[in-house]
Amino acid sequence: MSSFDPTLVLPDDLLERIRSRAAAVDAENRFPEEDLAELRDAGYLAILVPTAFGGAGLGLAEAAILQQRLASAAPATALAINMHLVWTGVAQVLADRGIDDLRFVQEGAVGGEVFAFGISEAGNDLVLFGSDTTAVPHEDGGYSFTGTKIFTSLGPVWTQLGLHGLDTTDPDAPQLIYAFVPRTDAVHTRDDWDTLGMRGTQSRTTELRGAVAPADRVVRRVAPGPNPDPIVFGIFSVFEVLLASVYTGIARRALDLAVETAMHRTSKKTGKPYSDDPDIRWRIAEMALAYDGLLPQIDALARDIDDQADHGALWFARLSGLKHRAVVAAKQIVDEAMLVAGGSSYFTRSELSRLYRDVLAGMFHPSDPESAHATVASAWLGPVRS
Structure with missing residues (x-):
């Protein structure tokens, strides 16, 4: 087991402040804005980013310990932050394998950007292996995405949404497109999160109405179905x-x-x-x-x-x-x-x-x-x- 000291990243006083707000966040069915602000100021959004880019340089094993600690104080806050950390973790997994496609995620996390996870779709049990969201290519290499994503945690606060959609330009060789879109008028976040638990995640439904991912934010093109990518x-x-x-x-x-x-x-x-x-x-x-x-x-x-x-x-x-x-x-x-x-x-x-x-x-x-x-x-x- 690790000798890593999580209190150096997530101090007791910060944890107790987060704990003290958790009940009100749940009762009021709102996003824990104060938690996010304090975690961002503490550099928590960049714990999985290498020190060379200004992050904490931790591995997934250390991040797992920190997330256990955060969840013991405020489960909904931890679950919401999870979705941002997933993308920074994926960036590191790819970088470890010589793929630099998500460098902008690492740099953005250090700069305070909040990355949300837009993969889930109603009735789509293929999850990563398929998508009902359409991805239409642009001549410059960008894509427009139209569809509906569900359980989009960090709904009110994210700045970049990582998602996937299906490009059927060639019906004989469709491609799943992984990309990131910014929050614009082409993205509508419904205020529909009223659930039994995990209320603070505000994992709202997201409607994509031709949301554009520029060419430099289109990160992977893979075949649908089980894939070793x-x-x-x-x-x-x-x-x-x-x-x-x-x-x-x-x-x-x-x-x-x-x-x-x-x-x-x-x-x-x-x-x-x-x-x-x-x-x-x-x-x-x-x-x-x-x-x-x-x-x-x-x-x-x-x-x-x-x-x-x-x-x-x-x-x-x-x-x-x-x-x-x-x-x-x-x-x-x-x-x-x-x-x-x-x-x-x-x-x-x-x-x-x-x-x-x-x-x-x-x-x-x-x-x-x-x-x-x-x-x-x-x-x-x-x-x-x-």
Whole structure:
């Protein structure tokens, strides 16, 4: 495990200020503007950018630790920032492999730009392997994008939207175009984010109405379908590791709250603290056993990405499995924490109540449970025979 000290990047006082705002952000269903401002001032948007460009020069393994820490204070803030960090992480994955296509992302992150993630589309279970958004080429090499993206985190504040769309100019050889568009009148962000949990992410629906990516912001052209292109690996790997990190951070906070509650609640029946109750002790032990297993998994796989390890055909199974296990374990841990805390945790004023709502979102991110199981089954059994 890493000896990296996350408090040097995300100090305790900053974390506590972010924590103090989380309940109001959730209740008011708004974006945590203050959190973003403080994180930007602290250089957090550039933690994955090399020092040569003015960033912190951290690897994915260190970023994963930081995101766990941030999520323990404000899960929605951490999840929103995740989407920006995905693009800076992809930039580094590509750069490590000799591809400099996303240098502008690294430089932009240092300059305070906020990069959002515009991949998800309603009903499109192909995700990275296809798109219902049309990409129309320009003579100068740019593209116009028309379509609708969903779950666009950072909806009110992003400055650049990384997305994909399908160019069918040659119907015999369609191409998926990965590019970045700025926020202009050709991009409409709906104010439609009113959800059960993760309310602060403001992951609003984004309508693209001929939004233009200039030629120097068109970064990759790849064939639809499963593809070995580094951008596909980069997006999937960084996305899954950072998602696992956020939900692991939620699990840690729930565990801490359960321990705190057990230490301070006293049984009327026995006169002893709940921490002496064998059933409570068993529940907290179960929570800790599940939580402890997540940390080395995240660290090991993140380091493999940083070190360019070769897992071959097993990469996607291991990445989707990591995210799936982290989310399932986090939900189990929050469930147990609610039982330890008792009926008071059912009130909306309880932090555990918010964590319970936030952790549910994990099941809906790629890879969802069905996709994760299909990917792992294919890795072990081969594809389904027709």
